[in-house]
Amino acid sequence: MFDWNDLRHFVALADDGSLSAAARRLGVEHATVARRVAALEAAVGAKLVDRRGGRYVLTGDGESVAHYARRMEAEAFAVERVLHARQQEIAVEISVSAPPVFATLLIAPRLPLLKQSHPRLRLRLLGQNRTVSLPRREADLALRLVRPNDPSLVARKAGSVSYGLYASRAYLTARAAEDYEFIAFDESLDDVPQQTWLKTMAGSRPIVFRTNDLSIQGAAAQAHAGVAALPAFQAEALGLVRAGPNGPSFFRDVWLTYHEDLRGNAAVAAVAAFLADCVQQPAREA
The missing domain is CATH 1.10.10.10 (Winged helix-like DNA-binding domain superfamily/Winged helix DNA-binding domain)
Structure with missing residues (x-):
């Protein structure tokens, strides 16, 4: 056997x-x-x-x-x-998959609030760009920027994230808008919505740096390498400035998803509410 x-x-x-x-x-x-x-x-x-x-x-x-x-x-x-x-007690571990920037800047700083309200709950936070398999229990819950189409998954909108064009203050001070250069995803991510939007905003102006990671884009913008399309919460954390006082914005919905079998589970419900609050908090603070 x-x-x-x-x-x-x-x-x-x-x-x-x-x-x-x-x-x-x-x-x-x-x-x-x-x-x-x-x-x-x-x-x-x-x-x-x-x-x-x-x-x-x-x-x-x-x-x-x-x-x-x-x-x-x-x-x-x-x-x-x-x-x-069936484990309705909160003394369980719940695993959450989220894009790395979301995990680092939106969720991790607010973990004390979760511990305060549910002291026996344990969270395992996975910063991942890939789409994990929830049916295979690679995570219990996931934050995604695309609504899942798997009928076995529960999906609800957790909120929206505002993107804008950001750069360092020194970069924006040193050049006129027509001379901006841009930081973007590499060609493997050309189809993501914020990349399409960035290329539209850039027009004929050059893309001078590409990467597959949003954190690297932010670091490059901090280093005065150009203008990047970043979530507002990330740009604020990095001390970046919007390109233009009333610069354009782009919004992406954030979806909270978990398997249908976990519907009604107390621990999952508690973490889901916490994650939705993490996503919505930047908008309330704006």
């Missing part, structure tokens, strides 16, 4: 296609994933994956095993969620 943990590692490899990606998902070393998959192949007496140019491709037997393994994994996570949902 095979080990369920071996099957779990195989599913991660089957879904992600590489040892490193599967290891990141599971929070283990890539060698552990390789060892677990090899153990599963030995237990079932069949080759399940082929390595091709650094990627792992499922064999015919691997496709069959993966089909049933995913169903087993889904049921196992469903059992976990049901048991988790």
Whole structure:
């Protein structure tokens, strides 16, 4: 009989296609994933994956095993969620996934308020740009800038975040608006709404620095490298100045989401209310 943990590692490899990606998902070393998959192949007496140019491709037997393994994994996570949902006492740990800038500047500074109102609750805060799988319990709740379309998830609008064009005071003082240069996401994120808006605002003016990380954009703006499209709360924390006293604004909705099985859970409800307050607080302070 095979080990369920071996099957779990195989599913991660089957879904992600590489040892490193599967290891990141599971929070283990890539060698552990390789060892677990090899153990599963030995237990079932069949080759399940082929390595091709650094990627792992499922064999015919691997496709069959993966089909049933995913169903087993889904049921196992469903059992976990049901048991988790019945823990009405607040003495539990709730994991939250949020974009890193939101986690750092909106949520973490307000953690004492959560502890004061719910002293027995424990929060695990994950600053992540990727969209985590809530059905797989990679987190219990998530803050997202795009409304999820998975029917198994509860989604409600937590608030809106205002973006603007920001730079250092020294940068804006030293040049006229027609001479502004811009800081943007790299091409892999060209389709995100604030990037599209930035490029419209920039027009023919040049983009001189690109990065895949919003925190790096903020640091570059602080270093007088150019003008960036940043959330107002981030720009304020960095001491940046809006480009123009009545400069344009762009708004993005923030969605709070969790699995349907957790609806009505006291701990999840408490954290959800706390997260919504974190998102809305900057608007109240403005």
